[in-house]
Amino acid sequence: MTRAKQFLSDNAASVHPRLWDAMKAADGPDSPYDGDRVSQQMDEAFTDLFGRECTALWVATGTAANCLALASMVQPHGGVVCHREAHIEMDEGGAPGFYLHGAKLLLAEGESAKITPDTITDVIGPIRDDVHQVQPHAISITQASEYGCSYRADEIAAIAELAKKRGLGLHMDGARFGNACAFLGGSASDAAGAVDALSFGFVKNGGLSAEAIVFFDAGLADVARYRRKRAGHLQSKGRYLAAQILAMLEGDLWLDNARSANAAAQEIAKAAADRLIHPVEANEIFLRCTAEERGALRAEGFEFYDWGSDAARLVTAWNTPQEDALALAQSIARL
Known part of the structure; x- marks a missing residue:
């Protein structure tokens, strides 16, 4: 599993x-x-x-x-x-x-x-x-x-x-x-x-x-x-x-924790490229993503919220594992 x-x-x-x-x-x-x-x-x-x-x-x-x-x-x-x-x-x-x-x-x-x-x-x-x-x-x-x-x-x-x-x-x-x-x-x-x-x-x-x-x-x-x-x-x-x-x-x-979360978000943002709806200036990523694409990401074990019918919101945290951020970035790049 x-x-x-x-x-x-x-x-x-x-x-x-x-x-x-x-x-x-x-x-x-x-x-x-x-x-x-x-x-x-x-x-x-x-x-x-x-x-x-x-x-x-x-x-x-x-x-x-x-x-x-x-x-x-x-x-x-x-x-x-x-x-x-x-x-x-x-x-x-x-x-x-x-x-x-x-x-x-x-x-x-x-x-x-x-x-x-x-x-x-x-x-x-x-x-x-x-x-x-x-x-x-x-x-x-x-x-x-x-x-x-x-x-x-x-x-x-x-x-x-x-x-x-x-x-x-x-x-x-x-x-x-x-x-x-x-x-x-x-x-x-x-x-x-x-x-x-x-x-x-x-x-x-x-x-x-x-x-x-x-x-x-x-x-x-x-x-x-x-x-x-x-x-x-x-x-x-x-x-x-x-x-x-x-x-x-x-x-x-507080600042070290925030930097860690932001760094994970930036890793994902680089892969999202023109899918980004808003600039990534903290630890939230909003990207254009169809229902089928969101389903594909979830099938790989990623949990996130839908944001309307054609978008997703991804949020990183102070303890987001680097390997998880990298894996998500790679999966988004493959969509």
Whole structure:
């Protein structure tokens, strides 16, 4: 029987062994919630990483990270501008409306699931400044985007300038922030730009059950603390979440893991050639592939998701075996 070669999702990947060690090291009695010695190290760790003052809160899921970050800057009568393919619109089961108490998502267009100042203006420009229409309160961008494409520093800067001019908050969904940062080759600060809050993803990158909301505005963090408790995400033994996050930051494990995933994706992308639907700038590959061709790949033991009727999505992870990536690349080249 052919061994399954898994390219379904980086969510399906194993937990990095250093995280198990870190959680074991955090064992023993300590203060509950986020008063423990491990959680108290998070602000300093992220401040060192980004080179500017940060306040970081742990939560269990990316959905909670996105929604609690946005809830700190958006009122119930307001709206959040995002791409129409953004995770908060397509894959969070209405959670933004729940956490933001009815605030609306205002959907913008853009190539490869990236929005621009022009496409944002197309959405918010026609909105009258009166009580009869939902007013924009924030912009949310995804790094890397839902189609695996990374925002460059100048692109983020242009959006940040518009946000500042319009008095809007700027949030970044960084579920695959590590992969974007590894692709861009610069610093974490460059990959984040001048956002007010970043949902820093770890679970897709070798983590277990911890994501971080990194606030560059301490006032927003103060609001989010209360909302986190109210939402049921203030875990009593939070030190085990903090331990995972700090283990990922230590020695840039988060970046090493992302580089490994990206390298596997690039190996496959080279073979895909003109089948590629979007540039491969992280660890996701979208390729044109008929139902018959997808069946042939599955018959060789490759697991992945269909993406519509004539495409496939392939996702690599931090621990994707090199031989599996090479085998998939060869099989795609033979199609």
